[in-house]
Amino acid sequence: MVAQDDERQATLERARTRLLIGGAVFTACFLAVGLRLADLGLLRQEQDVRALQSREVVGQIKTQRADIVDRQGELLATNLVTASLFANPRRVPDPAAAALKLASVLPEFSAAELTAKLSADRAFVWLKRNLTPRQQFEINRLGIPGLDFEREEQRVYPHGALTAHVVGFTGIDNEGLVGIEKSFDATLAGGGEALQLSLDLRVQYILRKELSEQIERFSAIGGGGLVIDADTGEIVAMVSLPDFDPNSANEADDDARFNRISLGVYELGSVFKIFNHAMALDSGITSMKGGYDASKPIRVARFTINDFHGENRWLSVPEIFMYSSNVGSAKMALHAGGEMQRDFLSDLGFLERTSVELPEQGKPIYPAPWREISTMTISYGHGIAVSPMHLASATAAMVNGGLLHSPTLIKRSPSDPVLGKRVISRDTSDSMRRLMRLVVENENGTGGNAAAPGYVVGGKTGTAEKQVDGRYKTKALVSSFVGVFPSQAPRYVVVVMLDEPKGIKESYGYATAGWTAAPVVSRVISQAAPLLGVAPVDEDAPEIQRALALSLYSRVRTVAAN
Amino acid sequence: MIRPTTLAMLLLAASAGGLLFRVSFEVAELEDRLGGLNRAIVKEQESIHVLRAEWSYLNQPSQLAALAERYLDLVPLATEQIQTFAALPLRPLPETLDDDEITADAATLLAEVKGLPKLKPLAPRRHVRARQETVSRPEVAAIFVTQPAPSRTLGDVLNDVMKPSPVRVE
Numbered sequence: 001m002v003a004q005d006d007e008r009q010a011t012l013e014r015a016r017t018r019l020l021i022g023g024a025v026f027t028a029c030f031l032a033v034g035l036r037l038a039d040l041g042l043l044r045q046e047q048d049v050r051a052l053q054s055r056e057v058v059g060q061i062k063t064q065r066a067d068i069v070d071r072q073g074e075l076l077a078t079n080l081v082t083a084s085l086f087a088n089p090r091r092v093p094d095p096a097a098a099a100l101k102l103a104s105v106l107p108e109f110s111a112a113e114l115t116a117k118l119s120a121d122r123a124f125v126w127l128k129r130n131l132t133p134r135q136q137f138e139i140n141r142l143g144i145p146g147l148d149f150e151r152e153e154q155r156v157y158p159h160g161a162l163t164a165h166v167v168g169f170t171g172i173d174n175e176g177l178v179g180i181e182k183s184f185d186a187t188l189a190g191g192g193e194a195l196q197l198s199l200d201l202r203v204q205y206i207l208r209k210e211l212s213e214q215i216e217r218f219s220a221i222g223g224g225g226l227v228i229d230a231d232t233g234e235i236v237a238m239v240s241l242p243d244f245d246p247n248s249a250n251e252a253d254d255d256a257r258f259n260r261i262s263l264g265v266y267e268l269g270s271v272f273k274i275f276n277h278a279m280a281l282d283s284g285i286t287s288m289k290g291g292y293d294a295s296k297p298i299r300v301a302r303f304t305i306n307d308f309h310g311e312n313r314w315l316s317v318p319e320i321f322m323y324s325s326n327v328g329s330a331k332m333a334l335h336a337g338g339e340m341q342r343d344f345l346s347d348l349g350f351l352e353r354t355s356v357e358l359p360e361q362g363k364p365i366y367p368a369p370w371r372e373i374s375t376m377t378i379s380y381g382h383g384i385a386v387s388p389m390h391l392a393s394a395t396a397a398m399v400n401g402g403l404l405h406s407p408t409l410i411k412r413s414p415s416d417p418v419l420g421k422r423v424i425s426r427d428t429s430d431s432m433r434r435l436m437r438l439v440v441e442n443e444n445g446t447g448g449n450a451a452a453p454g455y456v457v458g459g460k461t462g463t464a465e466k467q468v469d470g471r472y473k474t475k476a477l478v479s480s481f482v483g484v485f486p487s488q489a490p491r492y493v494v495v496v497m498l499d500e501p502k503g504i505k506e507s508y509g510y511a512t513a514g515w516t517a518a519p520v521v522s523r524v525i526s527q528a529a530p531l532l533g534v535a536p537v538d539e540d541a542p543e544i545q546r547a548l549a550l551s552l553y554s555r556v557r558t559v560a561a562n
Numbered sequence: 563m564i565r566p567t568t569l570a571m572l573l574l575a576a577s578a579g580g581l582l583f584r585v586s587f588e589v590a591e592l593e594d595r596l597g598g599l600n601r602a603i604v605k606e607q608e609s610i611h612v613l614r615a616e617w618s619y620l621n622q623p624s625q626l627a628a629l630a631e632r633y634l635d636l637v638p639l640a641t642e643q644i645q646t647f648a649a650l651p652l653r654p655l656p657e658t659l660d661d662d663e664i665t666a667d668a669a670t671l672l673a674e675v676k677g678l679p680k681l682k683p684l685a686p687r688r689h690v691r692a693r694q695e696t697v698s699r700p701e702v703a704a705i706f707v708t709q710p711a712p713s714r715t716l717g718d719v720l721n722d723v724m725k726p727s728p729v730r731v732e
Contacts, residue, residue, distance in 0.1 A: 063611075075618035081608065158618035205623035454641040526641060536641045 064153050065174050066187070067194035068167055070201045071236075071411045076167050077181070077246075079174070080156050083136045083149040085127040087118055091146035095119040098144045102127070105138040118146075129172065130154045155181075157246045162204060165259045166197065166238050166358075166409060169246035178249070178257070180409060182359045196411045198234035203227055203528045207237040210523045211496065215241055218501035218516050224260035224388050225520070226495040227528065230396040230484065232412050233405030235356070236492065236532065240264075260499065263360040265385040266478045268497075269464030269513075270324045270446075271395075272381030274482070277321055277435060278398050279344040280332045282428040289553050291316040292331040300373050305330050308463075308512075316553040321435045322445050324461065326380045333379030338370045341378060347423050348394040348404060350386050355406040362387045381462055388480065392495045395482045399436065399458075399490040402429040434550040436460055437487040441548075450483050450518035452526040454536025456544060458490075459483035459521065461513035466500065476500050481517035485525050488547040491534055496520045 063079035070076055092098050099114035106114075106128055117125050129152065131139070136149060155170045157163075168179020176185035184195055207225045215223045227237040240260040244252030258264065280286050294315045298305040307325050320328030333341055345351060345366075353361040365385040367374040377383035389407055397404035403420030412418075424432075436458030439445040446461040459482055466476040480497040484490040496517040503509035507516070529536070537544060630636055 074621070075614055078611070078615050078618075080612060080615055156615055158615050159622055162622070162624075202623060205627075209624070209627075452641075454644075527638065530639060530644060535646065536644055 062191045064191055065155065065170070065189055066192050068180060068188070069194045069196050070163075070199045070204075071196065072200065072202075073196070074201045075158055076163050076197065076199075076201075077155060077157050079153040082130040082132075082152055082154045084129040084152045085131055085136075085139060085147060085149060087125050087127055087147050088123050089118050089120045089125055089146065090123055092118050093145060098142075098146075101142045101144060102139070105135055105142065159201065160245045160247060161243045162201070162208060163199060164243045164246045164249075165240045165261065165360075166199060166235075167246065169249040178360070179358060183357045197409050198229075198236060198411045199238070199409065200236045200531065202531050203237040203524075204239065206527045206531075207524050208239045208241070208243075210520050210527075211239055212241055214516060214520045215498065215501075218498060218504060218507075218511060220498045220501040220516075222255070222260055222499040224264070224495075224497045224499075225524070226261055226388055226392045226493075227524070228392045228396055228407060228493050228495075230400040230490045230493050231405075232418055233393060233396065233407045234412055235407055235409050237528075238262075238409070259358070259360045260388070260497065262354070262356060262358050262387055262389045263362045265362040265364055265387050266480075266497070267382050267385050267464045267467065268388070268391055268478065268480050269381040269462035270326075271391060271460050271462030271480055271482050272378065272384070273321060273324060273329050274395060274398055274432065274436070274460050275345065275348060275350075276329050276333055276341075276379040277317065278424050278428055278432055279341060280317070280336055281431050282424040283336060283340060283344075285336050286317055286332065288317050288431060288550070291553070291555075292320065292328045292335075294320065294325045294327040294331070296327075298327055298330055298376065300376065303373060303377075305376060314555055316555070318435060318438060318550055318552050319554055321460075322438050322442055322552070324380075324439075324446050329379040330376035333375050334372070338372060338375040341375050342370050344423075345378070345384070347421075348390075348397065350384065350390055350394065354387065354389050354393060356389055357409050364390065381464060388495050388497050391480070391482055392493050395484065395495070396490075396493045397423050398432045399429060399484045399487075399493070401426050433458060433484070433487050433490065434548050436484060437548045438550055440483075446512075446514045447481065447483075447518050449514055450481055450521040450525075452485070452522045452529070453539065455525050455529050455534065456486040456488055456537065456539055456548070457483050457522065457525055458485070458487035458548075459494075459518070461518060463512040463514075475502075477511050479511060479513040479516045481513050481521050483518075483521040483525065485529065486534060486537065488537075488544050492532060494521050494524055496524070 065079050067075060067079075068077040089095065095118035096111075096115050099111045099118055102114050103109055103111040109128075114127070117127060127147070128135075131149075139147065139149075153174060155174055157167065157169070164179075166179055168181040169177060170181050171177050174189075176182040176188065180195070180197065181188065188195060207227060211223050211225045214220070222241055224240045225237065226235065226239075228235050238261055240258070242256045244256040249257070281288070291314055293313075294307060295312050297307075305326050307323070307327050311319070311323055311325065315323065315325055315328045317332075319325070320332065342351075351364055351366055353363055364387070366378075367383055374383050393405065393407040397420070400420075402422055402424040404423045405418070405420045437456065438458075439447040439460055440450050440457050441448075447459050450457050450459050462478075462480045462482070464478045464480075465472040466478055467473075468476060478497065478499060479501055480495065483494040483496075485492060485494070498513075498516045498520075501511040501516040503511040503515075
């Protein structure tokens with residue numbers, strides 16, 4: 001009995017211990033849950049709110065390729081979502097009937113063509129990429145089994161041909177092929193923020209309009225124009241004509257796709273006298289008071305160097321520039337020597353491709369070895385072929401105080417430091433401004449047609465005969481004008497180039513730069529200057545006259561020196 | 563036999579469960595709504611994107627020039643039409659007093675001065691930038707426009723804009 005009692009006692013004892021352990025475990029569990037609840041509910045509120053906010057926040061939709069915009073933010077290139085039509089021919093029950101129905105929606109295909117595609121023994125065949133929304137709707141309505149759409153993105157250029165040569169275009173799979181699209185392919189392909197160019201669409205339009213009108217007027221085969229910020233190298237407008245619509249770039253011919261501004265290299269003629277004069281003045285071999293005998297043509301071997309506007313006398317340095325004397329320039333260059341000329345042109349970047357952000361870059365053509373005859377012809381822009389882009393960036397350095405900036409198509413942020421390479425002194429640059437103003441202002445200057453009242457235009461004409469098969473063609477000219485405004489403190493450089501203009505009655509048969517390219521510069525400046533924030537001034541105001549005054553130091557009394 | 567504590571515990575457990583269910587359903591519903599809103603936002607953004615491209619297309623300068631020529635009485639801006647503040651003549655003063663009147667006695671003079679129209683300070687003027695290429699045909703240097711004082715303050719406008727608008731979910 002006692003043993004039984006003992007046993008019972010022990011069993012109860014054991015049961016109680018088990019209960020106690022079980023209870024303790026449960027209590028611990030509930031306690032943990034309770035504590036966690038209190039922690040979440042009472043203590044962690046702030047973090048929770050933050051966690052919620054960071055969750056599923058909708059950002060800007062991301063396209064596969066970033067947009068390209070102009071300096072005002074105007075859209076130049078963007079990706080739009082489109083649908084592309086494909087078929088699984090094995091699932092199309094009646095290819096002939098389906099093809100007939102499809103052909104009614106897609107008129108560019110014949111029923112026979114579609115039948116062939118739809119009866120192919122394959123599981124996938126593209127029918128048409130990038131449908132219009134209307135086409136997609138119509139095809140959906142046909143209800144043909146075995147057809148399906150794929151969401152795709154298509155590159156669209158809302159401004160079409162206007163910026164074709166700068167922006168370029170992409171291929172069917174949106175890979176950059178030409179222009180900015182190619183040079184920034186990697187950046188753009190990542191999507192993300194829009195790429196902002198330095199172009200100003202309004203100035204671009206003015207330049208293109210005026211240039212194309214002039215090309216038509218003088219029956220030129222093409223032309224190009226460039227507006228560049230003299231102090232930063234930013235390209236505000238850049239046009240090459242003929243151009244093409246990048247939305248259907250594969251239909252464009254090679255001539256339209258050819259970028260005359262950066263890829264084309266030309267012997268630009270007398271505009272090179274700017275650099276010849278700058279070299280001579282900066283090196284100190286002569287001064288504004290100096291001069292050279294231009295009374296007789298120079299004969300070297302079988303060449304004869306003549307003056308187009310022949311004065312046939314001793315000419316002062318400003319006169320050589322104003323009359324655009326080849327003889328005077330050649331003598332000046334000989335005085336300086338070939339080595340100095342080569343070094344100077346090399347410093348200005350004329351012997352290499354420019355560093356502008358375009359894959360289409362022409363390599364300058366220059367003589368090697370650099371003979372004496374080359375030195376003479378290069379002084380007036382023959383025997384060296386460079387792109388108008390080279391010309392614009394080097395001219396900017398001549399007038400902006402002497403600092404060379406690499407031309408760029410990307411908008412500079414105001415906080416970026418402006419780095420430039422000093423190529424000539426401030427004083428020489430000041431002289432160059434006066435000389436270039438003289439060409440436009442003086443009644444004997446060749447660039448009078450470039451004047452735009454109020455904007456104090458300065459510049460230099462250049463008319464060169466084109467070399468075809470190694471010979472110069474007298475009837476095929478490249479007429480160019482490089483202008484700066486306002487001359488007293490240049491802000492922008494404008495280059496206009498016409499390829500093979502033909503003389504007309506209004507220009508007395510002349511197709512030279514003063515008649516063809518200079519008027520374009522005048523019209524572009526008078527329209528674009530207000531947009532570029534350049535205020536017109538009174539050109540006769542004493543401070544402007546003083547800043548640009550220049551004595552001709554002429555030795556002929558009849559020439560009125562001002 | 564059910565003890566009151568047990569009863570209370572059961573009730574508590576039941577209500578906690580019920581509450582949990584309700585909250586979880588509510589959360590699911592909110593999630594759905596959020597998803598819907600997000601989809602709607604993406605859709606709107608896509609339309610905005612397309613509209614931006616269309617806007618840019620419609621703003622082709624050549625197209626605008628053609629339209630302006632057809633429908634507007636505008637001509638290209640001439641250089642003479644651009645003027646600076648400095649070139650503007652001063653605002654004419656009210657008629658000055660004659661010598662005779664100055665000799666008149668102080669009381670009449672004072673009365674006359676008080677009778678003069680009170681000059682208001684110049685209304686704020688805004689310089690309209692020559693952003694557009696054209697200006698209206700009348701050959702005046704019409705580049706300064708007086709802005710009427712706004713009847714609403716900036717605060718009012720901001721309040722209107724910030725006011726939450728009902729959102730519809732499809």
